[in-house]
Amino acid sequence: MDVLSDAVAAMRTGRPHSSRTVNVAPWGVWFPASDGAGFHVVLQGSAWLMRPGVAEPVRLGPGDVAFLAHGPGHGLADHPDTPLQDAEWKSDGTWAGMPPGPDPAPGAQTLLLCGAYQLSRTRAHPLLTELPPVVHVPAHVGAHHRLRGAVDLLGAEMADPAPGSHAIVPALLDTLLVYLLRTWWLQERPDAAHGWAGALRDPAVTAALRAIHGEPAHPWTVEELGSAAGLSRAAFARRFTALVGQPPLAYLTWWRMTTAGRLLREADAPLRTVAEQAGYTSEFAFAKAFKREYGIAPGQYRKQAG
Incomplete structure (x- = not known):
């Protein structure tokens, strides 16, 4: 596993949806x-x-992508001075688009592909919480091939649905989300030497994150993680803390509890099994740590989440 895939999986809930609309100025x-x-x-x-x-x-020009990770209210129009109408939602939660105006002028049409994801913010990963209000990825010629490929496939599937589209579209939406995040953090981020943008580019920190996310139940020590990163214990701890924003073992504990919360929400495994997958040999110790982190016992958390 890698941290970007895990961050998306930990927050994603429900089924994503999208709409393809033609809007006439x-x-x-x-x-x-x-x-x-x-x-x-x-x-x-x-x-x-x-x-x-x-x-x-x-x-936003042709091919531009705008991602709003935090769900703010916002307007979209052909011109900043155009009055805004509330979005018209269809029964499946998708946007119906604007009704055509009288005798639209040639070239005054805007073709949009819009989508939405359901996310749980109870344990939001910094890879999403640290995003700016609007992630704008301009359509640079010859850039972002994979992101463009996902957009093209999704647009084609929405324009001409065929047998299997009901399964293909959500998968393409999930793919698009990962490509959006990867494009921002690894290509578009201006301050790439700092924070999570720097962490994802740093081979040593990336190796340690991969180890944590690959085996969260392993009894990792700072020395072991430093060895995986190819650094001394002290040098690794300094670099990890500077980029990730918390010490290695603090992040490990946070991720274990995040994993446990997801397991309690999505699976019916016994608490003993959840505790083991979160790195605890004792169900009592796990329950104590979980309540300290969430303010509620694991069993009660599962009932509320259900």
């Missing part, structure tokens, strides 16, 4: 705040993305 849509995350891709034409309290709107 003038058009403007208001998307209310939500607990999930959403994205907009301009397949043709252009659009402006606006947020309350932010003076400068973001212009």
Whole structure:
């Protein structure tokens, strides 16, 4: 396992959805705040993305992707001055698009691909919480091939559904989310030497994170993780703490508890099994650690999550 895949898996809940809409100028849509995350891709034409309290709107051109990881309320329109109407939602939770205006002018159409993810923020990973309000990935020629490939496949499947689309579209949405995060953290992030952008680029820290996420139940020591990273204990601890934002064993404990919470939500395994997978040989010790972290006993947490 790797940290990016795990971060997405730990937060994702429910089924993602998407819509492909044609909007004829003038058009403007208001998307209310939500607990999930959403994205907009301009397949043709252009659009402006606006947020309350932010003076400068973001212009989206053909091929541009905008990802809103924190679910803020925002507007999308053909022009910043166009009045916004509340998004019209269909029964499946997707956006229906704006009704065509009278006699639209040639070239005044905007083709959009929009989607949303249901995310649990109870144990949000820093890879998502540290994202800016809007992740804007411009369509650079010759760049982001895999992200573009995922967008093209999703757009084609939405434009021409066929047998199997019901299974293909959610898988492509999950793929798109991972490619969006990878593109931002590994290619677009301006301060790549710091924080999680630096952690994902640092071979030593990445090796330690891979070890933790690959075997969270292993009784890791700082020395062992430093050895996996190819550094001395002290040098590794300093580098890991500087980039990840917490010491190695603190992150290990946090991830173990995050893993345990997901297992309690999604599986019916006995508490003993959950404790073992979280690195605890004693169910009592696990319950104590879990309650210290979540403020609630594991069994009660499972009942509430169900």
